Amino acid sequence: MNKVAQVYEGKAKKVFSTEDPELLIVSYKDDATAFNGLKKGQIEGKGIINNRMSNILMDMLNKAGIPTHLVQELNERETLVRKVEIVPLEVIIRNIAAGSFAKRYGVTEGSPLKAPTLEFSYKNDDLGDPLINSYHVIALGLATQEEIDTIRDLAFRVNDELKRFWLSRGVTLVDFKIEFGRLADGTIILADEISPDTCRLWDSKTGNKLDKDRFRRDLGGVEEAYQEVMRRIESQV
Ligand code: TMP
Numbered sequence: 544m545n546k547v548a549q550v551y552e553g554k555a556k557k558v559f560s561t562e563d564p565e566l567l568i569v570s571y572k573d574d575a576t577a578f579n580g581l582k583k584g585q586i587e588g589k590g591i592i593n594n595r596m597s598n599i600l601m602d603m604l605n606k607a608g609i610p611t612h613l614v615q616e617l618n619e620r621e622t623l624v625r626k627v628e629i630v631p632l633e634v635i636i637r638n639i640a641a642g643s644f645a646k647r648y649g650v651t652e653g654s655p656l657k658a659p660t661l662e663f664s665y666k667n668d669d670l671g672d673p674l675i676n677s678y679h680v681i682a683l684g685l686a687t688q689e690e691i692d693t694i695r696d697l698a699f700r701v702n703d704e705l706k707r708f709w710l711s712r713g714v715t716l717v718d719f720k721i722e723f724g725r726l727a728d729g730t731i732i733l734a735d736e737i738s739p740d741t742c743r744l745w746d747s748k749t750g751n752k753l754d755k756d757r758f759r760r761d762l763g764g765v766e767e768a769y770q771e772v773m774r775r776i777e778s779q780v
Pocket of ligand 1 (some may be wrong): 635641642643718720741743
């Protein structure tokens with residue numbers, strides 16, 4: 544399958560059409576942004592790691608019965624995926640308080656939550672991806688009640704699978720963001736990516752941050768953290 548034309552460029556990926564109207568090619572960049580694009584940088588080799596990691600994780604989720612957009616990895620930065628219409632929601636699952644949740648509710652970062660939580664942000668850069676509830680989602684016509692129910696159910700199943708996967712590799716899954724899309728027939732599937740850009744991953748023993756927070760918070764050792772999580776995965780795949 545070949546790239547025909549670039550149809551979209553996001554902060555971390557480019558998307559290309561192919562000869563097949565139902566398939567797209569995503570190409571992962573090394574560009575990194577934070578705070579809605581205010582902070583910009585490069586994380587050398589990130590595109591290669593995120594492509595590989597996202598594909599390994601989506602393949603695992605597919606095998607666990609969670610439908611994803613993954614079709615086939617094409618090369619170290621590019622993957623063939625099913626074309627979807629993205630539901631404009633960032634679906635965030637949390638197991639441990641961190642980031643905006645810890646700040647918003649005045650909880651110490653690292654406090655375990657009594658139950659996993661789910662929240663939605665409206666994917667809209669002009670508005671800064673505001674937090675949104677399911678009533679608002681329906682009122683704005685972003686998704687139907689049935690779609691929201693499917694998304695919630697799939698997101699918690701993704702959490703169970705990812706938590707188990709990372710735990711066996713000495714990594715604690717603190718929280719993550721995923722996105723869903725609709726196929727032409729309306730079926731909801733997991734899309735976008737799952738990577739250290741979109742997850743908080745802490746070393747289970749030391750608590751060391753092995754994710755994009757090293758970039759967001761200027762902690763240093765960014766490339767090394769991405770390489771370390773990849774090494775943890777490849778030691779067992
Ligand atoms: P938050 O605590 O900043 O709301 O982030 C929650 C999770 O979502 C964390 O794993 C990082 C991820 N995330 C993204 O993937 N994209 C984003 O734009 C933001 C703000 C967070």
